[in-house]
Amino acid sequence: MMMRNNIMPKIDLLIMDIDDAFLYHRTVAAANRIFLNTIAGFFGARIREKRLLTTADAFMKSLKVIFYNIHEFRFSKRGFRRFAILSGYAVLLHLLNAARELFNLLGGKMSNKAIIMAWAAAVKKARINEKEYSTDKEVIRKSLYDETKEVFDRIRRANRKMDIAAISENFSLSTRKDPIIRLLDIGFMKSNTLICDKKGDITDYKISIASRDDKKRVAQAIIMKTKAKNIGIIIDDYDDLGLLGIDGLKLVVYAPKIERFIDKKRYCAIRVDV
Secondary structure, three states, rough: HHHHHHHHOOEEEEOOOOOOEOOOOOOHHHHHHHHHHHHHHHHOOOOOOOOOHHHHHHHHHHHHHHHHHHHHHOOHHHHHHHHHHHHHHHHHHHHHHHHHHHHHHOOOOOOOOHHHHHHHHHHHOOEEEEEHHHHOHHHHHHHHHHHHHHHHHHHHHHHHHHHEEEEEEEEEOOOOOOOHHOOOOOOOOEEEEEEEEEEEEEEEEEEEOOHHHHHHHHHHHHHHHHHOOOEEEEEHHHHHHHHOOOOOEEEEEEEEEHHHOOOOOOOOEEOOOO
């Protein structure tokens, strides 16, 4: 504890992953919500989330919608097309994620790139609208993990002048500012982008962060710009491991699944059970 208290005031740059580190992955939650509301649409219903929807939440809510509103079923050609597209991509995404998790568990280094590209293609093909995709700021605030947020607040209070940057594989919308920026007082944010037309329909995408190399490249650019000497990071996944090799690393906040990669002799390490 003494070492933590000594190092925190010296941190002049904090680089963070957001999704899965601070809250349930927003891209997954958006996919769950869109899929759930596509099903609900056949029954004249619409689901409004109070917190980010996990895959298990979405599945259970889908069953409830069908059970309680079965008499309201109405076929929709547009809805069926969307359902077919999303269902096909959902199977692909789960297979890709399972393969990635297994490969990395066995010591490999497989990125999320294929998963990211597949999801971007899905929302483009299904012509999802920005209003359907976006997540309310209050929903995000209520979904923040208490333990990670508590550690973040301690680091932040120790040095109010530190720069805060976030690098995320999540998709933001070209028409809206990511609510997490304001919630965590982030000075610089780099993520992937879904591009919307004038009607708000998602028509294209830009992939900026899809691998550990992308994250490390962006982190190094931030370090050069801020001229930071003492750096802290908050990480949770295999794609974040490239950040462990940056110069000036003094503090690492990490999730249990990557603990075997953490060198506690090189820097102060804090585990958060997310």
